[in-house]
Amino acid sequence: MSEFLLAWLTVLPSYAAPLLLAGLGLVLSERAGVLNLAPEGMMAVGAMTGALTVLGGHDPWTGVLAGVAAGTALSLGFGLAVVVFRAEQTLAGLATVALGLGITGVIGRAHVQKPFEGLARLSETGWGADLPRLIGQQTLLIPVALVLLVAVWWVLFRTAAGLRLRAVGEDPAAADVAGANVQAIQLAAVLGSGALCGLAGAYLSVASAHVWVEGMVAGRGWVVVALVIFARWRPAGVLWGALLFGGTEALTLRLQAVGVDFPVYLGAMLPYALTLVVLTIASLRRGASSGEPSALGFIYLRQDKH
Amino acid sequence: MKAPNTILAATSLLALLLPLDAAAFELKSAPKVAFIYASTAQDGGWNEALDAGRAAVESELGLDVAVAENIPEEATRLRAAIDLYVKRGYNIIVGTTYGYSEAMSEAAAAYPDVAFFNASGVHNSENMESFYARTYEAWYLAGIVAADASESGKIGMLAGFPVGVVNWDINGFAQGAKSVTPDIETVAVYTNSWWDPVKEGQVSEAILDQGADVVATDLSAASALNAAEKRGAKSIGYQLDMSAAAPEGIVTSVVFHWDQYLVPRIKAVIDGSWEPEEWGYFEGLSAGVVGLAPYGPSVSDETKAKVETAKAAIIAGELAPFAGPLSSREGDEKVAAGEVLSDEALWGMDFFVTGITGTMPAAQE
Incomplete structure (x- = not known):
């Protein structure tokens, strides 16, 4: 039993990390008031670019950075559409998903299913061979993800820039009057979300699967959209949510392997069911906010009267 | 899809x-x-x-x-x-x-x-x-190869959804393995997806964590074999010759022609x-529409001979992977002695044969 638990805890980070990274990205974007439904597409370009970079003979870390760059580039398109041209955010997000999936299908088609040497686990590196299994089985991206978690929290809640970002998400008009550059802040937040989603995508291909195939994000981007609501737009909540959602998936598969009769379809439903529960509780508790930024999805135009 | x-x-x-x-x-x-x-x-x-x-x-x-x-x-x-x-x-x-x-x-x-x-x-x-x-006929042959390659007495298979065409692959694989090593255990895990290389790699590891030393995939992603290769385990691919993903550990792949x-x-x-x-x-x-891809480097001539014998017997109609008496893991008789599982029962196959560890989620309606 303890063997089973240890094995589960060992793989838990690899299930949770992509959700955590993309979730942090969404917190950035949505705290600034930009509803971002595009993680599935931004993760897709990150996964493909990361894989193709490594397949092209580069170091896995270069691949990870390329994935980050690709996610950022796609989010620039989304950011320009919603922040500069004020496109409707839901539609622009969905269009970005379609664009990301389409681009990866076209560019990556010649590189499907080609295994490559991805990011090494710590135990596979020269200096990490003696680490205990729980740590040795992780890649260096796991501590990087934790550092990013703290960094996002710190920027949002401990810096003036973060205060302005949250102010824009709560009341762009007031933030504008107070001197915040609403468009610049929102665009920066969207680019940050693209970078983190690109990293999450690169994690899937370069750190986890070591192969690229079309559509390999496989719905994780949509789980992240729900996860951020579940987390009530808090970085720590994203961590717990990622551990819970990722942990459930890992547990479901492992319970199957030992033959425990577990309702797997209920397990697959869990992220969405819990998100509904959180939303319902938030709306039942009168006065208590769901944590949703007040101006989420709102298109701010300076000349509009309120 | x-x-x-x-x-x-x-x-x-x-x-x-x-x-x-x-x-x-x-x-x-x-x-x-x-x-x-x-x-x-x-x-x-x-x-x-x-x-x-x-x-x-x-x-x-x-x-x-x-x-x-x-x-x-x-x-x-x-x-x-x-x-x-x-x-x-x-x-x-x-x-x-x-x-x-x-x-x-x-x-x-x-x-x-x-x-x-x-x-x-x-x-x-x-x-x-x-x-x-x-496909279950070729998986039966793959089961023979897997059983011979296993030292731990435990092999595993990851698959998509619990539907007839998938279940017969798992059962065929287990039947073939048991024909060589009667008490071999086959760990079966469904990913509940047709196409998720990340999960397929993770499930492959979950199967290895259960003590299996041969992992077969009933899905398409090379990541399952890649994960096995990293752990020094043997693997079996599907659809195409997947030896590129695991040049050392692959024993064969079940392939379509x-x-x-x-x-x-x-x-x-x-x-x-x-x-x-x-x-x-x-x-x-x-x-000839299904078969095995060329063997990996570790497969012995003895194993190859066993596969040839079984293959010839299946082609000649002397051997059927699901011949009676055949019971489900739970002990229900599925095929009576002297009979062979009908095609109709094959398409609706919703049980595991004996020797399989794992959970079959309730079949989709």
Whole structure:
């Protein structure tokens, strides 16, 4: 039993990390008031670019950075559409998903299913061979993800820039009057979300699967959209949510392997069911906010009267 | 989307009660062939195996075959593609997924002069034939290889959804393994996805964590084999020869040879001698539509000989992977002594044979 638990805890980070990274990205974007439904597409370009970079003979870390760059580039398109041209955010997000999936299908088609040497686990590196299994089985991206978690929290809640970002998400008009550059802040937040989603995508291909195939994000981007609501737009909540959602998936598969009769379809439903529960509780508790930024999805135009 | 999902096959039999016209199908114009894929043709799995068949049709019959990719499994989208091809004079159309079944069947009724084929489809008519392979026969052979390669007495298999065509692969694999090592344990895990390389790699590790030292995949992603290779375990691929993903540890792959079906079939359409199978085309090792890829470096001559013996016996009809007496893991008798599991029961297979560890989630309705 303890063997089973240890094995589960060992793989838990690899299930949770992509959700955590993309979730942090969404917190950035949505705290600034930009509803971002595009993680599935931004993760897709990150996964493909990361894989193709490594397949092209580069170091896995270069691949990870390329994935980050690709996610950022796609989010620039989304950011320009919603922040500069004020496109409707839901539609622009969905269009970005379609664009990301389409681009990866076209560019990556010649590189499907080609295994490559991805990011090494710590135990596979020269200096990490003696680490205990729980740590040795992780890649260096796991501590990087934790550092990013703290960094996002710190920027949002401990810096003036973060205060302005949250102010824009709560009341762009007031933030504008107070001197915040609403468009610049929102665009920066969207680019940050693209970078983190690109990293999450690169994690899937370069750190986890070591192969690229079309559509390999496989719905994780949509789980992240729900996860951020579940987390009530808090970085720590994203961590717990990622551990819970990722942990459930890992547990479901492992319970199957030992033959425990577990309702797997209920397990697959869990992220969405819990998100509904959180939303319902938030709306039942009168006065208590769901944590949703007040101006989420709102298109701010300076000349509009309120 | 990519892999066959033929659970409805059994129920669709009801729709096929009308007797077929015995007359052979005749083309009214020069043959023009089109293949339609639900994703990219070079997907490294199911579609790529079919596309190899398409290439054989081109080279062996000297035809130029049109290809449409990424046509979603939606009736309107598929029908639009078919309409376009028919309008341009194409008269042999090959679909490649279960999800095309309904729309293709309607198109076949609307265009009686066009010959339709559908891989892992469920409908058949005067001008339409669905085809699939008895993959469990090849998985039985793979089970023999796996059992011989295992030192721990535990092997594993990851699969997509708990539907008949998947369950018979797992059971066939376990039956083959037991024929060599009667007390071998087969760990089976469903990913509940047809296409998620990240999860397939993770499930492969979960199976290895259970003590298995051979992992077979009933899915398409190389990541499952890659994960096994890293842990020094043996592996078995599916759909195509996956040895590139695990050059050391791979023992073999269960592969399709659709050219063995498509080339003679399309030739028959052109000759005017094609009569669609009433229940669809469903053959195995004897027809050569499935088999094993070249063995990996660790497979012994002794194992190869065992496989050859079993293969010859299956082809000769002396050996059936699901011959009675056969009980489910829970002890229910599924096949009586002296009988063989019927095709109808195969399509609806919803049990594990003995020796399998793992949970079969409630079958989808």
